């Protein structure tokens with residue numbers, strides 16, 4: 001895909017220190033509701049998936065993913081102290097001097113590495129966040145020059161976490177299929193042997209104008225699923241349901257699972273990829289770590305045959321390289337998933 005040449009901005013963290021908000025970060029005119037109602041995201045206890053209570057958990061998972069496209073999972077097998085370590089490497093990385101972080105800076109027109117929004121047009125509104133994006137699986141795509149060497153334990157802790165993410169994503173994709181009574185591997189197989197897993201550390205410095213600036217603009221994820229480790233204390237994530245924004249609660253040692261656009265396609269629209277955004281706050285910084293489970297771009301995806309019937313006709317095309325389609329639509333200001341639908345009337 002041909003890309004417009006971008007310009008590189010300085011870090012939002014540096015901007016936050018000046019207490020100024022440049023025009024290009026002003027998204028709205030005093031209209032962002034930073035504290036709407038809380039959304040009661042269903043909690044699924046993963047340890048019960050191998051117990052006689054399995055069906056009850058699968059039902060919860062199914063209804064959560066149908067109604068709002070997200071669930072919180074608890075008892076996922078990772079210790080609380082380990083998740084604290086993961087949060088710690090993220091905090092410590094962003095707390096390093098700019099000069100040190102810039103050793104891992106992404107290059108122009110690439111996503112991987114340390115940086116923030118690509119600036120492609122003058123009109124673009126920018127997100128109030130800095131990020132570190134790393135490609136993790138398959139292992140041979142790793143670009144270790146982007147993997148921080150400080151804090152010292154960064155790579156070790158991150159690698160361990162990502163191994164867990166791989167296993168967790170496999171069991172989640174299986175549970176999602178099982179909850180719909182279709183062959184357990186039908187989503188997992190569509191991700192392919194060389195499905196790609198990427199991680200994005202998000203850092204949101206305090207922002208002097210939460211009423212007009214967003215941490216991340218509204219979007220749906222291009223992934224199959226996204227596994228999000230939220231900040232333990234600071235809220236900020238909101239989901240759109242029935243045209244209304246809701247706060248996503250913090251579950252300190254839970255993980256938020258989001259349906260991405262590609263599982264929406266695979267499930268023939270039974271599971272919904274939720275539109276979400278992140279708001280800022282004036283007092284506290286916020287950290288999160290999003291892990292995107294992406295199907296292999298060389299393998300096509302499409303709705304599972306068994307989920308197509310008279311009542312629910314095929315709503316989506318078969319697609320190869322959804323991510324390319326996603327960015328193309330996104331840059332044209334369109335809603336990417338619409339490009340995957342067969343008819344615009346399909347819901």
Ligand SMILES: O=C(O)CCC(=O)C(=O)O
Pocket residue numbers: 200202216221228230236237276278287288289290
């Ligand atoms: O920071 C968050 O809670 C969510 C971030 C997000 O939506 C993303 O990275 O895609």
Ligand SMILES: [Fe+2]
Pocket residue numbers: 219220221276
């Ligand atoms: Fe997202």
